[in-house]
Amino acid sequence: MKKNSIKFLSAILIALSFFNLNAQQDAQYTQYMYNTLSVNPAYAGSRDVFSFVGLYRTQWVGLDGAPDTFTASMHSPINEKIGIGLNITNDRVFITSETYVDIDFSYTINTSEESKLAFGLKAGGHFLDIDTNKAIRGPYQNGDLSAIINVDNKFSPQFGIGAYYYTDKFYLGLSAPNILETEHFDRNSPDQGRSATAKERINLYLIAGRVFEINRDWDFKPAFLFKAVSGSPLQADLSANFLYKDKLSVGLGYRWSAALSAMVGMQISDELMIGLAYDRETTELQKYNDGSYEVFLRYELFKRNNRMISPRFF
Secondary structure (H helix, E strand, O other), rough: OOHHHHHHHHHHHHHHHHHHHHHOOOOOOOOOOHOHHHOOOOHHOOOOOOEEEEEEEEOOOOOOOOOEEEEEEEHHHHHHHHEEEEEEEEEEEOOOOOOOOEEEEEEEEEEOOOEEEEEEEEEEEEEEEEHHHHHOOOHHHOOOOHHOEEEEEEEEEEEEEEEEEOOOOOEEEEEEEOOOOOEEOOOOOOOOOOOOEEEEOEEEEEEEEEEEOOOOOOOEEEEEEEEOOOOOOEEEEEEEEEOOOOOOEEEEEEEEEOOEEEEEEEOOOOEEEEEEEEEEOHHHHHOOOOOOEEEEEEEOOOOOOHHHOOOOOO
C-alpha cells in the first residue's frame, strides 16, 4: 500500500476512534441472533437449558487499529420463572479498550400455552482505557503531543433493562443494556479534566425473528435488529437464515448503509453449535480492508426432560 494511503487510513482511524469516544456505541455483531444475552437481560434462561456462547469478531481486517471484539456469556433457568446469566465483553478500537462485566436476571410469565413474556435486569461494570500515546507513535508520530489524553481503566457502573416475548417460532425483544449515562474525565488532559474525554450513551435495541416451516427438511427465519443511540445514525441489521434438517444453517445479512454479510452454522450435536460470518463493506472503506470475520461457539448441557428446544435456532 502506498505511503499516502497509509496516512489516509491513519487519519480515518483516528477520526473513527474519537467519534466513538463522544458518541459511544456498543459493539456490533453479525450473528446477533445467537448472542442475544449481550444486549437483552430478559433472554436469560429462555433456552430452558444451561447455555454458553463465545463469540470473536475482527473487523476491517488489514486496517491498523480496527475494532476487535470478544464476548462470552452463559445463562440458565433456575426454575420455571427465573433465569440468571453472566456476560463478559472486551472491545478494542485503535487507542481504546473497553471491558464489560455484568450479571443478568430474568422473570418469565406465561401469556398463553405457547408464548412467554420475560422481563430482565442487567447490573455490572464498565472499564474504559484510552491511550492516546498510541496515536503519536510509529506511523502517527507526527501527532500533537499537547493533545495526549489518557483514561486508565476507569470504572463506571452499568444498569440495564429488557423485555423479551417468545414462542417456539417467534421472538420480539426491546432493551437498553445500560441506562446510566456516564462521563469520563482525564485530569492530566490539556484542560485539566474540565471537559469529558468520553461519554457513555444509552443504546436502545429492538430485535425480532420468525421461523417459517417450508417443508420437512427446510425452515426459514428472517430476523432484524435495530439499534438507536443519541448522536449516531440508526443502525439496522436485517438477516435471512435457512435451516436444513435442524443441523445446517446458511444465510445472508445486510447492515443498513454499511455491509453485506454471509453466515453459516452447524449444529454438530444437541449440545454443540458453531458458526461463521463474513462482512463486506458497502462504503468507500471497502477499498482499504479485507472485510470482517466472526466466529461463535454455543455449548449447552443439563437438558431438561432429556430434550433440547428444537427446531428453535434463536
